[in-house]
Amino acid sequence: xxxxxxxxxxxxxxxxxxxxxxxxxxxxxxxxxxxxxxxxxxxxxxxxxxxxxxxxxxxxxxxxxxxxxxxxxxxxxxxxxxxxxxxxxxxxxxxxxxxxxxxxxxxxxxxxxxxxxxxxxxxxxxxxxxxxxxxxxxxxxxxxxxxxxxxxxxxxxxxxxxxxxxxxxxxxxxxxxxxxxxxxxxxxxxxxxxxxxxxxxxxxxxxxxxxxxxxxxxxxxxxxxxxxxxxxxxxxxxxxxxxxxxxxxxxxxxxxxxxxxxxxxxxxxxxxxxxxxxxxxxxxxxxxxxxxxxxxxxxxxxxxxxxxxxxxxxxxxxxxxxxxxxxxxxxxxxxxxxxxxxxxxxxxxxxxxxxx
Amino acid sequence: xxxxxxxxxxxxxxxxxxxxxxxxxxxxxxxxxxxxxxxxxxxxxxxxxxxxxxxxxxxxxxxxxxxxxxxxxxxxxxxxxxxxxxxxxxxxxxxxxxxxxxxxxxxxxxxxxxxxxxxxxxxxxxxxxxxxxxxxxxxxxxxxxxxxxxxxxxxxxxxxxxxxxxxxxxxxxxxxxxxxxxxxxxxxxxxxxxxxxxxxxxxxxxxxxxxxxxxxxxxxxxxxxxxxxxxxxxxxxxxxxxxxxxxxxxxxxxxxxxxxxxxxxxxxxxxxxxxxxxxxxxxxxxxxxxxxxxxxxxxxxxxxxxxxxxxxxxxxxxxxxxxxxxxxxxxxxxxxxxxxxxxxxxxxxxxxxxxx
DNA sequence: ATGAAAGCGCTAACAT
DNA sequence: ATGTTAGCGCTTTCAT
Numbered sequence: 001x002x003x004x005x006x007x008x009x010x011x012x013x014x015x016x017x018x019x020x021x022x023x024x025x026x027x028x029x030x031x032x033x034x035x036x037x038x039x040x041x042x043x044x045x046x047x048x049x050x051x052x053x054x055x056x057x058x059x060x061x062x063x064x065x066x067x068x069x070x071x072x073x074x075x076x077x078x079x080x081x082x083x084x085x086x087x088x089x090x091x092x093x094x095x096x097x098x099x100x101x102x103x104x105x106x107x108x109x110x111x112x113x114x115x116x117x118x119x120x121x122x123x124x125x126x127x128x129x130x131x132x133x134x135x136x137x138x139x140x141x142x143x144x145x146x147x148x149x150x151x152x153x154x155x156x157x158x159x160x161x162x163x164x165x166x167x168x169x170x171x172x173x174x175x176x177x178x179x180x181x182x183x184x185x186x187x188x189x190x191x192x193x194x195x196x197x198x199x200x201x202x203x204x205x206x207x208x209x210x211x212x213x214x215x216x217x218x219x220x221x222x223x224x225x226x227x228x229x230x231x232x233x234x235x236x237x238x239x240x241x242x243x244x245x246x247x248x249x250x251x252x253x254x255x256x257x258x259x260x261x262x263x264x265x266x267x268x269x270x271x272x273x274x275x276x277x278x279x280x281x282x283x284x285x286x287x288x289x290x291x292x293x294x295x296x297x298x299x300x301x302x303x304x305x306x307x308x309x310x311x312x313x314x315x316x317x318x319x320x321x322x323x324x325x326x327x328x329x330x331x332x333x334x335x336x337x338x339x340x341x342x343x344x345x346x347x348x349x350x351x352x353x354x355x356x
Numbered sequence: 357x358x359x360x361x362x363x364x365x366x367x368x369x370x371x372x373x374x375x376x377x378x379x380x381x382x383x384x385x386x387x388x389x390x391x392x393x394x395x396x397x398x399x400x401x402x403x404x405x406x407x408x409x410x411x412x413x414x415x416x417x418x419x420x421x422x423x424x425x426x427x428x429x430x431x432x433x434x435x436x437x438x439x440x441x442x443x444x445x446x447x448x449x450x451x452x453x454x455x456x457x458x459x460x461x462x463x464x465x466x467x468x469x470x471x472x473x474x475x476x477x478x479x480x481x482x483x484x485x486x487x488x489x490x491x492x493x494x495x496x497x498x499x500x501x502x503x504x505x506x507x508x509x510x511x512x513x514x515x516x517x518x519x520x521x522x523x524x525x526x527x528x529x530x531x532x533x534x535x536x537x538x539x540x541x542x543x544x545x546x547x548x549x550x551x552x553x554x555x556x557x558x559x560x561x562x563x564x565x566x567x568x569x570x571x572x573x574x575x576x577x578x579x580x581x582x583x584x585x586x587x588x589x590x591x592x593x594x595x596x597x598x599x600x601x602x603x604x605x606x607x608x609x610x611x612x613x614x615x616x617x618x619x620x621x622x623x624x625x626x627x628x629x630x631x632x633x634x635x636x637x638x639x640x641x642x643x644x645x646x647x648x649x650x651x652x653x654x655x656x657x658x659x660x661x662x663x664x665x666x667x668x669x670x671x672x673x674x675x676x677x678x679x680x681x682x683x684x685x686x687x688x689x690x691x692x693x694x695x696x697x698x699x700x701x702x703x704x705x706x707x708x709x710x711x712x
Numbered sequence: 713a714t715g716a717a718a719g720c721g722c723t724a725a726c727a728t
Numbered sequence: 729a730t731g732t733t734a735g736c737g738c739t740t741t742c743a744t
Contacts (some may be wrong), residue, residue: 017724019433019491020516023737034715049713070430073738074720077375079426079521090455092448092674099446101470111486113437114470116458131426134437160376245659246701253465256731258377268654300656303601303633309466316446332470341523373740379721390731397721405744430736558726713737716744727732 031059042067063245073135081111082326083131085141087119087213090237093268093296094142096318097167101140104323107335110137119212121147128153138163138326144171144179145214151176161264167322169215170346178329180321182214182347187311188222191265191293191349192234198356200230200263200291206251206275208267209239216267219295223265233261239271248274252282252290263291263356269298269310276304276355292355295348306354321346364431378419387415398423428490437467438682439487441497443475443569449652449671450498453523454529457496460490477503477567483511492521494682500527500535501570507532519685525567525571526659526702534685536677538703542573543667545704547649548590549619554694554712556619556647557588560630560640562607564623565595572623575651579621589617595627600634604630608638608646619647619712625654625666632660632711648711651704662710669704 027219028035034054041048041056048056056094059065073079082105093292096200102112117124125147132139132153139157139260145168146154154177158164168181188205195203205223208216218235227234239247240254248271266272276286286288293299294310301308321344327334371430384391389408397404397412404412415421429435442450458468466698473480481503488495488509495513500522501512510533514520524537544561551559561579564572585589595603596610604627605619622628628650631656632642640646642661650657650666657664677700683690 017735019736020538021737025737036716037714037741040714044738047713052713065483067489068430068491068737070426070435070491071720072739074424074426074430074722075737075739077373077720077739082584087459089445090448090452090456092446092451093742095448095451096446098470099444099472100446102470106471106483109486110488112470114454114458114468115462116455126498127462129422130465135424135426243655245655250660275654275657298630299599299601303605303630373719377721377722380723381721391721392723393730396730399723403729408729418740424721427736430738431721431723433723433736589713713744715742717740717742721739723734723736725733725735728730 016083023064023068027056027059027065029062029065031056032044037156039165043309044116046240050121077135079135079137079235081113081134081136082100082138082140083113083115083128083134083136084140085117085124085127085131087117087142089114089116091300093313093315094168096315097322100316100319100322104320104335105326108330110326110332117142119210121145121150121212125150132157136162138165140167140322140326141166142166143215144175145170150269159177163326165322167318178325179231180325181318184218185225187295187348188224189220189226190222190348191219191295192223192226192230192232194350194352195229195263195265195291195356196232198263198287198291200261201230202262203227203232203234204264204305205234205236206248206264206266206271207236207238209242209244209247209269213267214242214249219267231238233287235255239267244268244270247271248276251275252265252278252284260290263287263293265293267293268292269296269301272296272308272310273298273300273304275293276308280305286355297351301351302353308353309353309356311348312351314344314346315342318346360450377424378421379424380421381674383412383415383419383421386419386452387412402518423614433491435491435493436465437469437490437492438494438496439469439471439484439490439492441471441473441483441495442485443473443498445470445472448654449669450524452671453675453678456675457679458675460676460691461682464683464686464688466682466688472649474499475566477501477506477568481506481509488513488609492518493686494521496521496523496525496682497523498676499571500525500531519677519682521681523674534681536681537674540574541578541581543651544580544621545582545666546578547575547651548582548586548588550706550708551619551621551647551649551712552583552586552588554619554643554647556617557586558618559583559588559590560617560620561590561592562620562622562627563592563594565600565603565628569623575623580615595623600626601630601633602623603627604632605634607631608634608640610655616646619643619649621649622651625650625652626663628664628666629654629656629660630662636661642711653707656711657707665709665712666707667704670700670702672700673700677686 024035028038115127164177166179170179170181205220207220241247297310297312380391384394410459471483521535522535526535526537526539563576597603653666653668
C-alpha cells in the first residue's frame with residue numbers, strides 16, 4: 001500500500017475515503033437495482049416485488065453486507081440505541097435492572113449504551129452530554145436528582161422528541177420526566193411501621209456508607225419520620241465501612257447489649273446480612289433480642305439462618321417497565337404483550353421471614 | 357408547522373431535513389470562520405490561533421453546540437465506542453468486569469455498548485452483527501468459544517483494524533484473538549490439587565446448572581483430570597436448580613452420610629455458599645467431615661462460618677486489562693500508568709479459609 | 713414498484 | 729493557521 005496510485009484498482013468502489021466495507025451501493029450494483037430498492041427491502045420488504053427481492057437477497061448474502069448504522073442514523077436522524085446512566089454496574093441491583101431493560105429492548109433491535117456515573121452528579125452530566133451526541137432513541141437515567149446541567153440536557157432531549165426516563169425513583173408531585181420506580185421515603189415509612197407493628201419501639205436505620213446514595217438516605221428519612229410519629233425511639237447510623245457486609249458486622253459488634261436497639265432496619269440486604277451473621281456469631285437471639293429488616297431481598301437473604309426479613313424489590317421488572325415505556329413511546333411493537341396481564345406494581349413488598 | 361412554506365424562516369440553516377440541533381456550520385458562521393476551523397479547535401486546539409479560538413469558544417458556548425457523533429464517525433470511519441458482549445449483566449462476575457472496563461475506557465472518551473448474549477452462541481452472533489454496524493473502536497467478547505459466524509465477524513473486524521478481545525479465557529495454543537483472562541482447565545486442576553494436597557481423595561465437582569457455561573465445565577474437566585491422575589475417586593455432578601444457592605443446598609441435602617464425598621469443589625461461590633449453609637444446618641463438621649472449595653471469592657465467602665475456602669478471581673481487573681489493551685491498541689493515552697507497576701497476573705488465587 | 717437527486721453533519725485531503 | 733472541496737453510506741423526497 002506504499003504507492004496508492006498503483007492500488008487504484010483494488011480500492012473498492014467508493015473512493016479513497018472508503019473504509020473497505022460492503023456498502024448498499026455495491027449490493028445494489030450486484031443486484032442491478034438502485035440503492036433505494038435495497039434500502040427498502042431491508043426496512044419494508046413488502047414494498048419490493050418478490051422477483052426483485054430475490055435478486056437483492058442473493059446479492060446481500062453474497063456480499064455479506066452489514067449496514068452502517070452511523071450512516072443510517074445520520075440520514076434518518078434516528079438512532080436505534082438507548083442511553084442508560086446508572087450509578088454503578090457492579091451493584092447487583094442495577095445489574096438486574098439493566099438485564100431487564102436489555103431483554104425488553106433487544107427484540108426491538110434497540111442497542112444499549114451504558115455509562116456508570118459512580119454516584120457522581122458531575123460525572124453523570126458529562127456522560128449524559130457524551131451519550132446525547134449519539135442522538136439516542138431514548139435516555140434512561142437513575143433517580144430524580146441531577147445537576148442543573150443534566151436536567152437541562154434531559155429537557156432538551158425530551159423537547160427533541162427523545163423519551164427520557166428516570167428510573168428507580170418516584171415522586172409524582174415534582175416529576176418532570178417519566179418516572180419508573182417507587183418512592184423511597186414511603187418505603188422507609190413502611191419499614192418503620194412494620195417494625196413498630198411487631199412491637200419494637202427502639203429503632204435504628206443503618207444507612208449506606210455511600211454518601212451520594214440519596215435513595216438510601218430518603219428511606220432513612222422516611223423511616224425516621226414514621227418512627228418518630230409513632231413516638232418510638234429512633235436514630236440513623238451510617239455504615240462505617242465501604243464493604244457492606246463488613247459494615248453490617250461492625251454495626252452489631254459496636255453495640256453492647258445495653259445500648260442495643262430492639263430493631264435495626266438496613267439500607268440494603270448486604271448490610272443486613274453482615275449484621276445477621278454477626279448476631280448469629282454473638283449468639284444474639286433473633287428476633288427476640290434483636291430484630292433485623294433488610295432491603296432488596298437478595299438471593300442470600302432467604303438462605304441465612306431462618307431467613308432475613310426484608311423488602312423484595314422488583315429490580316429486573318423496573319428495567320422491563322422502562323423498556324416497555326420506551327417501546328411504547330417510540331411506537332414499537334411490544335414483545336409478548338401477554339406477559340403483562342396487568343401493570344405490575346413496582347413497589348417493594350415486605351417479605352417477613354425470621355428476623356422480625 | 358402545518359404549512360412548511362410559512363415556516364421557511366424559522367427552519368434553522370441546514371434545510372428541511374435538518375433535525376433542529378446546532379451544527380458546526382452554525383457555530384462557524386457565528387464565529388466567522390470555516391467549519392473546519394471549529395472542527396480543529398474541538399480536536400486539536402493547539403492548531404488554532406488563540407484569538408480565533410476565543411471567538412469560536414464563545415460561539416460554541418452561546419449556541420450550546422453538541423457534536424453529532426454519527427456524523428463524526430461516518431466521516432472519519434472511527435467511532436468512539438467499544439462493543440462488549442457478555443453472557444449476562446446480572447451475573448456479578450461480569451458486572452464487575454464491565455465496571456473495570458468502563459472505568460478504564462471512560463477517561464479516554466470511549467463509550468460502552470453492551471449486549472448480553474444470555475449464554476447463547478446464536479444470540480451472541482446476532483448481537484455481534486448488530487454492534488459491528490456501529491463500527492466500534494474495539495470489540496470485547498466473552499470467552500473463546502463462538503459460533504462460526506461470530507468468528508468470521510470477529511476476523512473481519514480485526515482485519516478492518518478493530519482490536520478484538522476475548523476476555524475471561526486463555527488458551528494461547530489456539531488463540532486467534534487477544535485473550536485476557538485465564539485458563540479454566542488449569543484452574544480446575546489447581547482446585548483438585550489443592551484438595552488432594554489437603555489429603556482428600558474422594559472428590560466431587562459441582563458444576564453450574566447453566567448448560568452453556570463452558571468455562572465452568574472446563575474447570576470441571578480440569579478438576580476431573582487432575583484428580584484421576586492422582587488416583588483419587590472423583591466425579592462431576594451438575595447443579596439441579598437454576599438458583600445457585602438453592603442448588604448448593606440441594607446437593608448436600610441429597611447426600612447421605614455414607615455416600616458423601618470427602619470434598620466438594622464448586623463451579624462458583626454461590627453454589628458453595630448454599631452447600632456451606634446446608635452443611636452448617638446439618639451440623640456437618642467442616643472441613644473434618646466435608647471440605648468445600650468455592651470459586652470466585654464473592655464478598656459473602658469471607659463472611660460465612662469461618663470463611664469459605666475459594667479461588668479469588670480478578671473480576672474487575674480483567675475489565676481493566678481489557679481497557680488498557682484497547683487503549684494501547686488504539687494508541688490512546690493510558691490513565692495513570694503508575695497504577696500498573698507490573699502487569700498483574702490474571703490467574704485466580706487460592707484463598708484458604710476454614711472449609712478445606 | 714422503482715429510481716434519481718439531494719442532503720444528514722461531519723472530517724480527510726489538499727490547497728493557500 | 730485557515731479555507732475549500734469532496735465525500736463517508738445511508739435515507740428522505742420527489743419523480744416516474
